[in-house]
Amino acid sequence: MGATISTCWEVLPSTGQLFPPTPAVYTPILCCFQYFPLITIVQWILSWHPAGKTSSQSIFNIPGRIAWSAMEIVGPINLIYCMVTPSPYAPSLTDLPMSNILIVTLYCTHYVNRAIISPFFSAPSMSPIHVAIMSSAMLFNWFNSACLAGWLRGYTVPTIPSFHTASNGFISSCFTMPDLLPIVGVILFAVGMAGNIYSETALFRLRREEAEKRATKKTDDETLAGQGSGNKFHKVYVIPPSRGVFGYILYPHYVFEWLEWIGFALAGTAVAPLSALPISVSTSSAGIAPPLRLAPWLVPAAWAAGKLAVPLPLPAVVFVVNAVTNMLPHARWGRKWYVEKFGEKAVAGRGAAVPGCTWM
Numbered sequence: 001m002g003a004t005i006s007t008c009w010e011v012l013p014s015t016g017q018l019f020p021p022t023p024a025v026y027t028p029i030l031c032c033f034q035y036f037p038l039i040t041i042v043q044w045i046l047s048w049h050p051a052g053k054t055s056s057q058s059i060f061n062i063p064g065r066i067a068w069s070a071m072e073i074v075g076p077i078n079l080i081y082c083m084v085t086p087s088p089y090a091p092s093l094t095d096l097p098m099s100n101i102l103i104v105t106l107y108c109t110h111y112v113n114r115a116i117i118s119p120f121f122s123a124p125s126m127s128p129i130h131v132a133i134m135s136s137a138m139l140f141n142w143f144n145s146a147c148l149a150g151w152l153r154g155y156t157v158p159t160i161p162s163f164h165t166a167s168n169g170f171i172s173s174c175f176t177m178p179d180l181l182p183i184v185g186v187i188l189f190a191v192g193m194a195g196n197i198y199s200e201t202a203l204f205r206l207r208r209e210e211a212e213k214r215a216t217k218k219t220d221d222e223t224l225a226g227q228g229s230g231n232k233f234h235k236v237y238v239i240p241p242s243r244g245v246f247g248y249i250l251y252p253h254y255v256f257e258w259l260e261w262i263g264f265a266l267a268g269t270a271v272a273p274l275s276a277l278p279i280s281v282s283t284s285s286a287g288i289a290p291p292l293r294l295a296p297w298l299v300p301a302a303w304a305a306g307k308l309a310v311p312l313p314l315p316a317v318v319f320v321v322n323a324v325t326n327m328l329p330h331a332r333w334g335r336k337w338y339v340e341k342f343g344e345k346a347v348a349g350r351g352a353a354v355p356g357c358t359w360m
Contacts, residue, residue, distance in 0.1 A: 018146075020082035023089050023289040026150040027157055030315065033143045034295045036322045043329035050130035053237050053337055062134055064126025065119040071129075071137035072115035075145040076108045082149030089287050090153035099182070099270040100152050103316075106189055106264055107148065113197065122201060124208050124233035144322070147315040150289070156273050157314065158291040161299065163306025178310045182270035188263025195256030199245050203253070211236040239338050242348040248355035250338060251331040255353055258327075261320045268313030269305070297321060328353060332360055 013025040021029055043049075050056050055064075062070075083093050083104060093101075119126055151157075211233045240246040249255065294302060298317060305312035331352035339347050351357040 019078075020085050020087060020153075021146050021150055022087075023150070023155055023287055026147075026155055027290040027292050029143065030147050030150075030157065030318070031292055033147055033322070034292075034298060034318050036140070036143075036318075037295075037297065037325040040325045040329060043326070044332070047333045047336070049133065049330060049333065050128075051133045052127055052129075053334065055127040055129065058128075058130055060131045061128035062131055064128050065123070067129035067131075067134040068119045068126055069115045071134045071141065072111055072119075074138045075141035076111040076115070078142055079104065079107060079145040079149050079152075082146065083153065087153070090150075090155065096153070097272050099272060100154075102186075103148075103152055103264070103268055103271060106186070106267065107145075110193060110260065113193070118200065122204055124204055124211065125236075127235065140322075140326070144315075144319055147318060151268075151313070151315040152271060153287075154273055155287050155289050157289045159302055159312065159314065160291055160293045161302065163303045164309075164312070178269065178308070181308070181310060182267045185263045185266025185268070189260050189267060190263075192256045192258070192260025192263055195245065196253050196260060199253035199256060202245070203240060206238045206240060207233060207236050210238045237341075239342045239346050242350060246350070249351050249353055250335055250347070251327075251353045254327050254331050258320070258324055261316070261323050265313050265316035265320050268316040269308075269310040271311065271313060273311060328360065 013022075017025045047054070050058060050061070051064075051067075055061070086092065214236065215232050240250065245252040292314075298314070298321070301314075301317045302312050335347065335350075335352035335358075349356075349358060352360055354360045
């Protein structure tokens with residue numbers, strides 16, 4: 001047994017190969033991350049999610065604001081580190097085109113809001129988060145940012161299957177689809193982020209109003225317990241009224257975030273590979289990672305990119321798929337929690353994230 005563990009340990013990549021990832025380990029990292037949706041099957045089966053509304057008492061809990069910020073800040077820190085660290089396999093940050101820098105900026109802008117503004121300035125309170133939830137989210141964000149970093153620094157990953165017949169789909173002499181997609185992507189990203197922030201802010205406002213109302217009446221035991229802890233907003237949750245962005249679904253902030261990352265992926269079709277950058281032949285060759293066999297659910301995206309003659313923004317597409325498959329079961333269990341706490345009448349037939357679908 002000891003010899004087996006020793007052998008497995010020896011084949012693991014070193015710290016220097018992971019931070020930032022070298023082309024040799026980049027493909028295995030991307031390969032592992034593309035199969036994340038299989039893990040989310042467990043989330044559909046088990047309702048256990050000790051965070052937010054469904055948090056519970058545990059010695060393994062971390063204060064909500066600190067845990068949330070820690071697990072969200074991993075992504076931008078790792079991405080920036082990978083982008084600025086000198087590497088023999090990729091050009092320096094200053095040699096990258098503006099399209100690549102734009103994608104880095106979009107990603108970091110999202111996470112500045114998620115890791116700093118939302119927990120410390122917008123949310124009236126945040127329930128404790130179990131260390132298991134925090135750790136798994138940190139691992140998710142590390143994988144995601146590592147995959148994005150290699151792509152944005154120009155790593156080339158041949159895919160199996162491959163549908164590309166054009167060598168430089170993002171270069172055109174007139175205003176065509178390759179020119180239009182990044183523009184549409186940036187617009188969708190902006191709309192999605194604005195909608196996400198608006199929806200969350202509306203929820204926070206409703207919680208504040210309810211807490212103030214309870215504090216005035218001095219009759220709610222839950223509010224009194226929150227006041228004893230020094231925060232009258234503690235564990236005060238409300239169901240949003242059936243109007244505005246909450247008219248048809250209970251989790252519009254999730255849907256807006258998905259729209260945000262879809263726009264991110266579309267904007268990513270403008271990211272230039274190493275072959276299009278003014279760098280030496282040796283560096284260009286070194287930036288070619290081992291081939292990757294695509295997960296079945298990613299094949300349609302590769303086919304569409306080939307048909308449109310645009311580069312496949314594979315890590316960004318993986319991110320979209322993983323974000324949706326991760327958040328959708330949370331929304332489903334959240335709807336069930338709303339029904340149990342406020343009743344089906346208050347839910348008013350709304351779906352969690354799909355209008356008219358009470359199961360989702």
